[in-house]
Amino acid sequence: MSIAAPDTPKFQMSVIGPILALVILIVMGALMNPNxxxxxxxxxxxxxxxxxxxxxxxxxFVITAGGLDLSVGSMAAFIAGLMILVMNSAxxxxxxxxxxxLLGMAVALLxxxxxxxxxxxxxxxxxxxxxxxxxxxxxxxxxLVTWLADGxxxxxxxxxxxxxxxxxxxxxxxxxxxxxxxxxxxxxxxILMRSTAFxxxxxxxxxxxxxxxxxxxxxxxxxLLTYVMLGLLVGVxxxxxxxxxxxxxSATGLLWELEAIAAVIVGGTVLKGGFGRVWGTVxxxxxxxxxxxxxxxxxxxxxxxxxxxxxxxxILAVVLQRGRKPxx
Amino acid sequence: xxxxxxxxxxxxxxxxxxxxxxFGPIEVLHGADIALHSGRVHALIGENGAGKSTMMKILxxxxxxxxxxxxxxxxxxxxxxxxQAEAQGISLIHQEFNLAEQLTVEQNIFLGSELRxxxxxxxxxxxxxxxxxxxxxxxxxxPDRIISTLSNSDKQMVEIAKALLxxxxxxxxxxxxxxxxxxxxxxxxxxxxxxxDAGTAVLFTSHKLDEVVAIADDLTIMRDGSVVxxxxxxxxxxxxxxxxxxxxEISTLYPPKTGGRGAVALEVKGFSVPGYAQEIRFTLHKxxxxxxxxxxxxxxxxxxxxxxxxxxxxxxxxxxxxxxxxRHPWEALAQGFAYLTxxxxxxxxxxxxxxxxxxxxxxxxxxxxxxxxxxxxQAALDHAVSEFDIRGSRDxxxxxxxxxxxxxxxxxxxxxxxxxxxxxxxxxxxxxIGTKQQMYEFIRKLAAEGRAIVVISSEMxxxxxxxxxxxxxxxxxxxxxxxxxxxxxxxxxxxxxGVGQSAPLEGTV
Numbered sequence: 089m090s091i092a093a094p095d096t097p098k099f100q101m102s103v104i105g106p107i108l109a110l111v112i113l114i115v116m117g118a119l120m121n122p123n124x125x126x127x128x129x130x131x132x133x134x135x136x137x138x139x140x141x142x143x144x145x146x147x148x149f150v151i152t153a154g155g156l157d158l159s160v161g162s163m164a165a166f167i168a169g170l171m172i173l174v175m176n177s178a179x180x181x182x183x184x185x186x187x188x189x190l191l192g193m194a195v196a197l198l199x200x201x202x203x204x205x206x207x208x209x210x211x212x213x214x215x216x217x218x219x220x221x222x223x224x225x226x227x228x229x230x231x232l233v234t235w236l237a238d239g240x241x242x243x244x245x246x247x248x249x250x251x252x253x254x255x256x257x258x259x260x261x262x263x264x265x266x267x268x269x270x271x272x273x274x275x276x277x278x279i280l281m282r283s284t285a286f287x288x289x290x291x292x293x294x295x296x297x298x299x300x301x302x303x304x305x306x307x308x309x310x311x312l313l314t315y316v317m318l319g320l321l322v323g324v325x326x327x328x329x330x331x332x333x334x335x336x337x338s339a340t341g342l343l344w345e346l347e348a349i350a351a352v353i354v355g356g357t358v359l360k361g362g363f364g365r366v367w368g369t370v371x372x373x374x375x376x377x378x379x380x381x382x383x384x385x386x387x388x389x390x391x392x393x394x395x396x397x398x399x400x401x402x403i404l405a406v407v408l409q410r411g412r413k414p415x416x
Numbered sequence: 417x418x419x420x421x422x423x424x425x426x427x428x429x430x431x432x433x434x435x436x437x438x439f440g441p442i443e444v445l446h447g448a449d450i451a452l453h454s455g456r457v458h459a460l461i462g463e464n465g466a467g468k469s470t471m472m473k474i475l476x477x478x479x480x481x482x483x484x485x486x487x488x489x490x491x492x493x494x495x496x497x498x499x500q501a502e503a504q505g506i507s508l509i510h511q512e513f514n515l516a517e518q519l520t521v522e523q524n525i526f527l528g529s530e531l532r533x534x535x536x537x538x539x540x541x542x543x544x545x546x547x548x549x550x551x552x553x554x555x556x557x558x559p560d561r562i563i564s565t566l567s568n569s570d571k572q573m574v575e576i577a578k579a580l581l582x583x584x585x586x587x588x589x590x591x592x593x594x595x596x597x598x599x600x601x602x603x604x605x606x607x608x609x610x611x612x613d614a615g616t617a618v619l620f621t622s623h624k625l626d627e628v629v630a631i632a633d634d635l636t637i638m639r640d641g642s643v644v645x646x647x648x649x650x651x652x653x654x655x656x657x658x659x660x661x662x663x664x665e666i667s668t669l670y671p672p673k674t675g676g677r678g679a680v681a682l683e684v685k686g687f688s689v690p691g692y693a694q695e696i697r698f699t700l701h702k703x704x705x706x707x708x709x710x711x712x713x714x715x716x717x718x719x720x721x722x723x724x725x726x727x728x729x730x731x732x733x734x735x736x737x738x739x740x741x742x743r744h745p746w747e748a749l750a751q752g753f754a755y756l757t758x759x760x761x762x763x764x765x766x767x768x769x770x771x772x773x774x775x776x777x778x779x780x781x782x783x784x785x786x787x788x789x790x791x792x793x794q795a796a797l798d799h800a801v802s803e804f805d806i807r808g809s810r811d812x813x814x815x816x817x818x819x820x821x822x823x824x825x826x827x828x829x830x831x832x833x834x835x836x837x838x839x840x841x842x843x844x845x846x847x848x849i850g851t852k853q854q855m856y857e858f859i860r861k862l863a864a865e866g867r868a869i870v871v872i873s874s875e876m877x878x879x880x881x882x883x884x885x886x887x888x889x890x891x892x893x894x895x896x897x898x899x900x901x902x903x904x905x906x907x908x909x910x911x912x913x914g915v916g917q918s919a920p921l922e923g924t925v
Contacts, residue, residue, distance in 0.1 A: 285784040292777055295766045302726065302755070302763045303778040303829070304745040362768060 105408045106355055106371045109401070113378045121385040131264060133374075133381050135256070138266035139164075141373040142325040144348040145277040145366055146318035150218075151352050152281070152364030153314045154294035158222040159207060160322050161344030162230035167199045167326040168336035169233040172242045184251050192252075192330070197323040203229070204319020208312035226345065234338040241337040249334035256331040266328045273321065277366040290314060294361025350398065351376055354405040375401065427490040429454050429617045430475060430506060430586045435484035437470050445470050446642045447484065451634075452586055452617040457608060459628040459649060460621045462638035462661055463848035464818040468621050471638070472588055475619070476508040477501030505585035509575045511594055511846075515563045522546040522559035525578050549577040552614075553607050569600030573607065580611075587611065589620040593627055594846045597712040597874060605631050623848055624875075625654040639663050662850050669853055670881035671860040677884070678702030680737070681868035682753070682837050684723065687731030692718035693892040696731065700837065700868045705859060707883030708872040709908045715892035716872045717758060720839045724748045724755035735837065749778070754835035756826060758842035758872070760819075764826045767815030771806070772797050774814050774825060779833040800828035805854060820851035827858060838862065839870040844878060856882055876905045890914050 117124040143160050150157050175192040182188040203225070210221045236242060244252065259265050281287035289310045292300040301307050330336070353359055354375055355368030376398055383391040428451035437445035445467050452458050452475075462468050473479040474486065477495025485492045488504060495501040498508070515524050525546050531538040546559040555573040563571060572592055579587055589608075593601045601624075608618055608631060622628060628635065632649035637660045645652070645660045652660070658669075682700040687693070693715035700706050708716050722729025725742040733740055735751050742748045748755070757763040765774050776783055776793050783789050783796070800806065804824040808817050814825065823844070830838065843859065844852040859882060863869050873879045879886055886903040888895045888911035895911040898904075 279787065283787040283790070285780045285788060288773065288777070288780060288788065291769070292766055292773070295768055296762065298763045299766050300777070301745060302757050304749040304833075305777070306744070306746055362766075 103356070105405070106368055106375065110371050110375050110378070113375060113382065117378065117382045117385065120382065120388065124382070124385055127262070129381070129385075131262075131267070133377055134270070135264050135266045136381075137373045137377040138270040139325045139329050140344060140347045140351060140377070141270050141370060142273050142321050142328070143318070143344060144351040144369045144373050145273050146314075146321035147348045148277065148352050148355070148357055148364045148366050148369045149281065149287075149290055149314040150318050151349070151357055151359060152287075152294050152361055153290040153311055154297060154361030155211065155218040155311060155314060156222065156349070157207060157218065157315065157318055158345045159203070159225040159229060160318065160348060161341040161346075162226045162228075162233065163200070163203045163319065163322050164326050164329065164341035164344060165233040165336055165338070166229035166236075167196050167203070167323055168330050168340055169236045169242050170199055171196045171326065171330055172244045172334075172336055173236060175248060176245050179245050179248060184247050188248065189252055189255075193327050196326050196330075197320060200319040200321070200323025200326070201316055202319070203322065204316040205312070207319070208315030211315065212308040212312050230338065233336060233340065237337055239338070241335050244330065244334040249331070252331040252334070254331070256328060269324065269328060273324070274366060274370050281364060281366045286310065286313070291362055291364065294358075294363070296362075347376060350402045354402060356405075359406070372405075426453065428452055428487070429489055431487040432471065432474060432481070433485045433487055435471075435474060435481040435486070437467075437474060437479070438482045443482075444641050445474075445481075448638070448641070448643050449646070450475075450619075450636050450643065452619055453634070454585070454617050455612055455615045456633040457612050457618045457620065457631050458634040458636065459632035460619055460636050460638065461623075461625070461628060461657060463850050464820045466638040466661070466848075467641040468638055469590070470641075472508065472590060472619070472621070475501075475586075476506055476588055478508070502582055505583050507579035507582060507584040507587050509572075509579060509587070509589045509592060511591045513571050513575060515571060515574060517562075517564040519563060520559065521550075521557055521561050521563065521566070521574050521577075524563055524574055525549065525559075525581055527578075529581070545581070546577070549580050552580065552610075553577060554610060555607070567600065568595045568597075569603050572596065572600075572604055576607065576611070584616060586617045586619070589618065591621050591623070591846065593622055593624060599711070601627065623846065625657050625849075628657065629654055637661055658849050661848070669849070669856065671857050673705075673884055674860070674864060677704050678866060681735065683732075683734040683737075685732040687719070687723070687729060687733065689715065689718050689722040689727065689729040689892075693722075693729075693889075695893055698887055698894060698897075700870060702836075702866050702868050703863055704884045705863050705869045705871055705882055707879035707886040707903070708870060708889060709876060709879045709886055710889035710895070710912050712874060714889040714912065716889050717841055719889070719892075720755055720841065720870065720872065724753060724839065726755065749833055749835070752834075752836035753839075754778075754830050754833060754837070755839045756830045756841060756843075758845060760822050760826050765814050765822055765829075768813050770813060771801075771810050771817075771825060775800055775829050775832060778829055782832070796832060800825070800832070804828045804858065820847040823847050823851070823855065827855070831862075835867070837868045837870075839872065841872045842874065843871060844873075844875070876908055879903070879908070880905065888912050 123129055147157060171192045174195045175188055178188055178191055207222055207225055210216055211218050255265050257264065259268065289300065289305050292305060293307055293310055297307055351372035352369050355365065355372035357364040357368060379397050379401065380394045383389055383394050431451040433449055434447045435445055436443060436447055448467065448471060450471065460468050460471065474481050477498050477500055480494065486495065516527060522542055526542050531541045543559055550557055550559065553573050553576060555570065557566065557570050557573065563574065592604060596604060605627065612618055628649065635647065635649040635652060636643055637645040637657060639661060679702055680699050681702045685697050687696040696719055710716050718727065721727050723733065723742065725744045725748045733742065735753065740751055742751065761767060772793055775797055783793050804827060806821050806824045806828065808821050814822060817825065840859065843855050859869060859871065871879065871882055880903050883903065886898040886908065888898065888908055890912055895914065898907055
């Protein structure tokens with residue numbers, strides 16, 4: 089019989105909080121600038137959210153299972169650089185057309201999976217801290233892309249870029265491809281997290297990996313899969329990103345890892361693992377993107393303060409999270 | 417109690433008088449009295465949920481009483497918080513250690529009340545005082561040792577030393593022996609006696625009634641929020657205590673051994689666990705309960721964890737006659753072999769998750785067909801709650817269930833995967849006697865269903881009462897096998913200690 093802290097009523101702020109913040113931002117935006125709710129701006133916000141958003145969905149699983157991946161931003165840059173190099177060098181052979189784009193996409197997905205596998209194997213097989221492994225690979229990928237670009241910028245061949253561009257700018261029924269892909273990733277991610285054994289196992293491992301092990305959960309395999317899945321999603325995000333600018337440099341994907349982690353945390357996933365929600369992450373991404381968008385559309389605060397406001401929001405989100413579990 | 421006292425007894429140092437405690441509309445303590453005297457050990461016993469914790473919380477200022485009085489040397493006091501009670505020399509030692517694992521013994525003893533000389537720490541003075549305190553407890557631990565390297569009993573000593581530093585007049589211990597081995601318990605009880613002789617009033621709770629008999633001067637028994645018996649401990653036998661706690665007659669704690677022995681389910685030969693066990697050889701039949709006895713550190717847990725794929729081990733293992741290699745827990749499960757851990761709080765259950773998520777974790781594949789079948793999971797929970805008599809709200813996190821209910825849930829969780837061979841490590845650690853009896857019945861029922869059961873336990877009575885056969889382990893080897901009536905405490909101790917004749921554990925119970 090232990091003396092436990094008295095039970096407190098369940099604090100629902102963690103559920104309502106992010107939604108409330110998003111609603112407030114939307115109302116603020118709409119009041120400040122009439123163009124805010126225009127279809128063009130909405131499409132713009134969602135398309136911009138898509139890159140970080142797709143990665144953040146994967147990050148939600150990694151963090152829920154008690155891990156972390158700092159390498160996603162530089163991995164995206166490296167994959168973008170690799171993709172451009174492969175497509176440019178295949179151009180004389182394959183010519184402009186769908187096959188070469190598919191080749192590029194395949195390279196991106198494969199590189200993403202391999203990158204995730206490498207992180208995951210180092211973490212699960214060698215038992216190195218996720219923070220250390222991905223801090224290391226973050227530096228490696230960033231350096232590799234700088235080296236591939238020889239310190240400058242890798243550019244996709246002009247004709248190829250024009251051909252590939254619709255993947256970012258085009259779409260169906262006025263909805264751009266990045267948004268469509270983002271929505272598909274969200275729906276799949278939400279189902280995976282909420283109602284599959286994999287999602288439940290991620291939460292169990294993040295909650296207490298010893299309990300998971302004693303419960304016959306394949307802890308290493310599940311952990312590895314979260315990193316592979318995240319790598320794959322980094323590949324997907326890069327496929328959407330490359331046609332936007334058609335180039336990659338050492339500045340590509342800078343700080344994406346932090347934005348993705350921030351979105352996950354703002355959305356209510358617990359940083360030390362054990363509990364995660366994909367829909368929350370999506371709201372987190374939208375909140376962070378909207379802050380930048382609103383600052384750009386209004387003159388109230390300098391857009392240079394974007395980072396400061398985002399930072400404040402992240403800290404506030406964690407304070408609210410803590411309210412859910414007092415004394416932990 | 418109730419007799420006129422001819423010589424006026426000294427006033428109790430700390431007492432509760434007609435204390436009522438309510439949480440909202442629910443009254444959990446119905447006018448309870450208790451009196452702690454200097455130089456006496458007072459045992460407080462009762463089933464989980466009887467109100468012992470609430471009583472201790474009120475005594476230590478953790479919670480105020482709804483009505484009634486807390487009397488400190490006869491004066492009514494109101495503690496606003498634990499700090500005020502501590503300032504009055506009342507210390508509580510929690511069941512779970514409250515120590516910083518990576519700090520030294522000395523740093524822990526002085527944590528929060530470090531001695532200073534000017535701006536700097538006075539390390540020499542702290543060292544000297546630590547040594548003096550530990551010497552007073554007859555504990556020869558070096559103050560420079562890191563807490564995480566200590567045994568449980570030494571950790572308990574550090575907790576007590578910490579309390580003594582604060583000039584404790586009243587020491588309240590919540591199940592101090594729950595995590596201790598038999599030998600460690602003996603050491604602790606000796607030290608409690610030393611404290612008592614030095615004039616400290618000690619209150620302690622335990623589910624182990626033999627300890628109560630061994631150490632308590634005074635006894636208070638609680639049931640359902642009321643004190644049902646109070647008086648000198650020597651007036652009660654263990655059996656009377658148990659009946660007073662449960663409120664009914666306990667004819668037999670252990671169910672009859674009806675097991676018919678079936679075919680061989682598990683056969684182990686030449687099995688070794690590096691660093692823990694060698695040359696392990698035994699057979700386990702369907703329908704039998706095989707008890708594993710031995711001191712802690714004799715390799716019992718490690719042997720069966722290795723068989724379950726939870727640690728490295730090798731040897732010849734046959735399940736139902738087929739040679740198997742089990743390197744991972746899921747491979748064991750696929751062979752119908754399940755191991756139920758002794759450590760339910762850190763290895764058995766996800767304390768910050770609900771009942772359903774915990775129940776189905778091990779057998780989640782049964783509820784998964786691409787997506788999880790939430791309705792089937794709910795039905796499984798309904799079934800487990802009724803079959804295993806799990807009480808309490810279903811909407812809480814498992815961490816806030818009582819120990820007994822946690823153990824039942826862990827049991828239900830393991831049984832959901834329907835193992836043919838079940839190893840239960842310490843089936844009744846830290847749970848009350850009523851729940852123990854239920855656990856024993858579950859175990860017997862499973863054996864009667866034709867499952868092969870192994871029970872590892874440090875409580876000899878339990879091993880003897882429950883098992884058809886007993887294997888005794890010593891220093892990583894099987895020291896001997898005792899069948900039926902051969903299994904006596906005396907015989908087990910002899911094998912476990914490796915001595916030729918009966919050697920009673922000095923100072924134990």
